[in-house]
Amino acid sequence: MPTLSALPDLSAYRRQCLWAAAVFYALMIGIGSIPGEANELGRFLPDTVLHFTAYGFLSFLLCIGLGPRTGAALVWRVLALIALMGLVDETIQSTLSYRTADIKDWLVDMASAITVTTGFLLAPARR
Template structure:
């Protein structure tokens, strides 16, 4: 079981799965976030900053691990994709009468993605090597 989970999280052959999982999770964020009253109900347990930071941080991690290439390419593309995703989310919210799109939420999304991508830039090769028992490149 542990070997399978390790392979899913770190093996190159599962990059596409992790990328698609990020897209699926993003679709869920959009759908669930646009249900009337859902955001207000969740807001009782976590603030908007916490929700955006956690949600878009996880998206950035999945995107980083699901993009092929070097660390700089992964980091840049994951932050850019999260920025686009966050902008689309806020744009959609601006059309809903019970929601509002906010630039501040979008900035939280980008900040969370940047922090996650920067951390993974430095630790990802070591994590992969340690978990898959491969030498660090």
């Protein structure tokens, strides 16, 4: 059995996940701010599915990136970040004449984050 000093340092991998989350979020905001793009995406998938998938992926990246914390510390950090990111997303939408903000979208964002963080809590301990 390897000792703790023999385990690989995952801090670079975690940083990459946080960068990926930031880039993905910026792309979501950017693409969603282009006139007509959100409506075009909505033709293929319902808005609820888009929000759940996008914020679920963000939650997944944040869970990995904010590791190795586990339990409540990880859950609360991810949920707080997703709540803030969803709020910023909806606030930006409210300022655009061709978009509308909707509290239901934010609730879907939070439901997605809760689903993902619950999965991380229930997953077997990573050694």
